[in-house]
Each structure stands twice: as structure tokens, then as C-alpha cells.
Amino acid sequence: MxxxxxxxxxxxxxxxxxxxxxxxxxxxxxxxxxxxxxxxxxxxxxxxxxxxxxxxxxxxxxxxxRMRSSSFDGHPGTVAEMGAMRFPSSSTTLFGYLDEMGLRTVPFPNPLAAATPDTVIDLKGITVHGRTLDDLPEVFARVARAWDATLEDGADITALRTALRARDTGAVAALWHRLVQRYDDTSFYRFLADSPHLRSFADRELFGQVGFGTGGWDTDFSNSILEVLRVVATAADEDHRGIVGGCxxxxxxxxxxxxxxxxxxxxxxxxxxxxxxxxxxxxxxxxxxxxxxxxxxxxxxxxxxxxxxxxxxxxxxxxxxxxxxxxxxxxxxxxxxxxxxxxMGSSKVFVLVDRPFWRDREPRTGRYPMSMTLTDRMPRGVYLMDGALSGTDSEDGGDDGPAVICLSYTWTDDSLKLLPLDATERMELMLTSLSRIYPDLDLRSRIIAPPLTVSWETERNFMxxxxxxxxxxxxxxxxxxxxxxxxxxxxxxxxxxxxxxxxxxxxxxxxxxxxxxxxxxxxxxxxxxxxxxxxxxxxxxxxxxxxxxxxxx
Structure with a gap:
């Protein structure tokens, strides 16, 4: 970065x-x-x-x-990452300090990441599964290609990434200063809507809900496109890792x-x-x-x-x-x-479950009972964390002890919708939404501790x-x-x-x-x-x- x-x-x-x-x-x-x-x-x-x-x-x-790791009541050592939770490997200065402090990291289970056994995308009542982008319906690959083409045409992204990785400061300045002058007044959504590759509202909507790398991007649509171009150019949305034992x-x-x-x-x-x-x-x-x-x-x-x-x-x-x-x-x-x-406002809801049951394939379908989930329902993003990431196992896996689910990860307007609700009400709302996606899963019966939640916009010392x-x-x-x-x-x-x-x-x-x-x-x-x-x-x-x-x- x-x-x-x-x-x-x-x-x-x-x-x-x-x-x-x-x-x-x-x-x-x-x-x-x-x-x-x-x-x-x-x-x-x-x-x-x-x-x-x-x-x-x-x-x-x-x-x-905001490097805040919390434990569930009655379960010391468990980890719910209330703020920062995933760190791109391009964060080379950060990783220098992690190495110096002797701290270990493991791959983070983002949507379609190598560390994620399965990703579920649930939009407009239709649910699809995929291990990789190629497993999803063609529309997802088409929108991904449109996003790549938009970045190339609108920001010369390959040249910029190449210059950054080579640390060619002259080439970086020549490329980036031109983009700053061109796009300072442009929102992310305007950048997409002006692209010949994303003329379709349906395609822009799908991209906003799902995005690529870390998931949906629509909560950034009102922000400056320069914010997003920095993330993409520095590979901040790729190859994420979590800190063992909590950030x-x-x-x-x-x-x-x-x-x-x-x-x-x-x-x-x-x-x-x-x-x-x-x-x-x-x-x-x-x-x-x-x-x-x-x-x-x-x-x-x-x-x-x-x-x-x-x-x-x-x-x-x-x-x-x-x-x-x-x-x-x-x-x-x-x-x-x-x-x-x-x-940006943001809210998270975490629950602790008895074990990482999502690793058990169902004999009838061969599918996992639950997966990393992106949805247009209230949870928006659901992350499954066990072993080293949940603080319940010192290694990169583990299927015998408790495990952590980030039941909901929301931003801006979606976060504001949760402000009147306490932790239990938020949990119940998410469980009801997820029951529509996983009708055969009794997730509620697996929860073994009171939920944890945060809304960062109401935190007095963060806002x-x-x-x-x-x-x-x-x-x-x-x-x-x-x-x-x-x-x-x-x-x-x-x-x-x-x-x-x-x-x-x-x-x-x-x-x-x-x-x-x-x-x-x-x-x-x-x-x-x-x-x-x-x-x-x-x-x-x-x-x-x-x-x-x-x-x-």
C-alpha cells in the first residue's frame, strides 16, 4: 500500500x-x-x-x-473483531510491525477467497452458491469483466498498479495526478454510470450488492471515486489476512x-x-x-x-x-x-456458536449447511470464523470447540437502521433474515453466549x-x-x-x-x-x- x-x-x-x-x-x-x-x-x-x-x-x-477484539461472556479468549478484522498483504509496513512483535496471521474468509470453502449470494430472493467466480451464473462474471474494463478505461489501472509495485515515483505521479485532476468532483456511482461497460442499472445494482474482493461496494457509491481507486490500485481489496488471537x-x-x-x-x-x-x-x-x-x-x-x-x-x-x-x-x-x-458509520453483530458446523457437508446435497454470505437482506455480510481467527484454536482450523459468526456487517444507511435496536434485537433480526436463506438450519439453537454488537457512529470517542x-x-x-x-x-x-x-x-x-x-x-x-x-x-x-x-x- x-x-x-x-x-x-x-x-x-x-x-x-x-x-x-x-x-x-x-x-x-x-x-x-x-x-x-x-x-x-x-x-x-x-x-x-x-x-x-x-x-x-x-x-x-x-x-x-478500533483495533478492538472482544470476548464473549463466559468464554475468555474468544475473539469478535468489532473494528478492524482483515488486513491486505500489501500492507507491508503494518506486517513489518506484526513480524517484529512476533504475531501470526492467517488467511481471512472473504467472499470467493481461497480460504472460503463456499460463498452464498442471495439477491432478490434468489440464492446461488460458488467456490470461485466461475461457479456463479454468467451474469456475475460479466459484471466483473465490466468493472475491470471500467477501471482500465477510466483510470488506466494496470499501468498505475505496475508503477506502484515498481515504485516508479515519476510514473506514479504522471498517472495519478491526472486522475486527481479529472475525478476530484466525481462520485463512485457517477464513475460507474458514465462507463460504457456498466450502462445497465441492473448491472450496477448487482455490482453494488456483491462487488468483488471484499464484497458489496454500494455503501461507497456516494464517496469520491478517488477513494476507491486508491483501494484498487494498492491491492487493499485483495489477499486479506486476520491476526491470530485478535487484532x-x-x-x-x-x-x-x-x-x-x-x-x-x-x-x-x-x-x-x-x-x-x-x-x-x-x-x-x-x-x-x-x-x-x-x-x-x-x-x-x-x-x-x-x-x-x-x-x-x-x-x-x-x-x-x-x-x-x-x-x-x-x-x-x-x-x-x-x-x-x-x-462512515458501521455496525457489526457477532454470535458464538457451539462448533464450526459449517464445515460439515450435507450428505444429500454435498453442500455446506451455511456459508460466507452476501445478501441484500439486513445482514448484508455474514462471515464464518473458526480456529485461529475466533480465538478457539491455535491452528488454522479446528472443529471441536466454539466458533464465531459475524452475523451482520453493515455500513452507512444499513447501519443507521440498527441504531434503535439492542444486541439481542439485532441478533433476532439477522436470524430471521438468514432463515429465509437457510430454511433447514436451526442457527438459533447453536448460539451459546449473549451476542456482541457495535455501532461505531455512536461510539463517543470515535463517531x-x-x-x-x-x-x-x-x-x-x-x-x-x-x-x-x-x-x-x-x-x-x-x-x-x-x-x-x-x-x-x-x-x-x-x-x-x-x-x-x-x-x-x-x-x-x-x-x-x-x-x-x-x-x-x-x-x-x-x-x-x-x-x-x-x-x-
Missing amino acids: IGPDFPFPYDDFRGHPAGLGSIPNAARGTPIAVIGAGLSGTVVAYELARMGLRPVVYEAEEIGG RRLPRALWSHPLRSAVGRPAGASVAGLHDGGVPRPAVTDIARSPSGSITITDATGETAEYPAVVNTAPVWLLLSTIRCDESLFDALHWSAIERTHY GAFRANLPGHYRYQERLFTHFMQDDFEAPHRGIFLAGDDISWTAGWAEGAVQTALNAVWGVMHHLGGACWPDNPGPGDRFAELRPLRLPD
């Missing part, structure tokens, strides 16, 4: 044996505030600590953020793992060890500029501390709502970008699942992503840095959270007078060469 907007090799930068850079000796031990202990915040804290700084992490809830293990590992090659730290030192009791400070309530020029943080206990630099990895909308932020810390253009950030730009929002995203470059800022706007997946170009993917974390680390290092190693230039060092296109007003 070396993105087309800023094709910097974050994986190589992260993996350099000497680290990301150094700070002056006088700056060692300097406390730096990090707001949020999700993936981005824990990466920032880990790398700042390695550099010899002292990150002070503030967290309103628990370590992990929250990565931010928790970054919190507690011994720091690799840390400057001025004893062996075994960790980010957790830099905090009293090994836990983060509580939620931030106020951010202000002090008379001395430093930045003052006040937390939920009323305790106040001053810092020469602050990294905010929490969703930027919190700076407008739950955190009182001094207006002088950002200029008017950046405040506009923060205010216009658009988040949505992830950022998704609308048409015309490129300029706002460019301001947020490039905010770590502060040499040209007026003094009141320097020293506070933004990171997280809503700052990245590939929101909703953990790789974006990691990449913007590394941008912020570079920004803090540079702010304190530090520098990268000559043979490992950082994102700020190569910014003039690789910078995103800036559209005129």
Missing part, C-alpha cells in the same frame, strides 16, 4: 536497522504527549521511545482503539514489547514501563497553547502538563466536540479540513468507523496528510501533529494509521532538531520530491 498520492517507501524506512533517526542529546528524555492508544498512537509512542524521547500516552478507553494484540504488543535498539534505554524497556502502573494517562479534555509557547494538556482527572510537542491520533472530530482545543493551534484552512472530514472523502474533498485531505510538514507554519500552529487512519489517504486500513504515525514521528523529531540517518531519509526529507498534488482553489 505504497499509495499513489505520496509514494514514500514506509516499509523500508521502518525496517532500517539503525531506526528512524536521532535527536540531539539535550532532547533525550523529553516528554511528548500522544493522544490516543490505538494502532497509530502506539506506533508513535513506540518509535518516539526508541529514539530516546518519553512518550506520555493519553487514552479515553482501552489500548487498541488488538498488535497495539498491546507495541505498548508492552521491549523496545528494539532503543537509545538510552536499558534492555527490556517498553512504552508501558514509561507510564505509572504501566497504563496510559486518562482521556484528554483540553489542549491549549501556554504562555511559554509549549502545549498544555489537561486530562480527565484535572491534571495538567506542558509538552514541546503533541501528537493527536484520535479522530479529528473529537477536536470539535469532546476535547476543548485552542483554536490558535491550527490555522483556518486546517480547521476547515477537520470540520469537513466525513466518517464513525473511518473517514471516507466525498467528491470535492481532496483538498481537505491533502491539508491533513501534509500537516506534519510545519516549517512554513506560523509559530502558534507548530508542535501539534496529526496522525491516524483519518489523516491517511487510505482510511479504514491499518496501514494508513501506521504510515501517518511515521509521518508524525518524523515531524516531532524534526521539530526538536533531530534528523534521519543519511542512508534512511524520512517522509519529510523526501517530501519535495514525492509531495501530493496541490489542487488550485
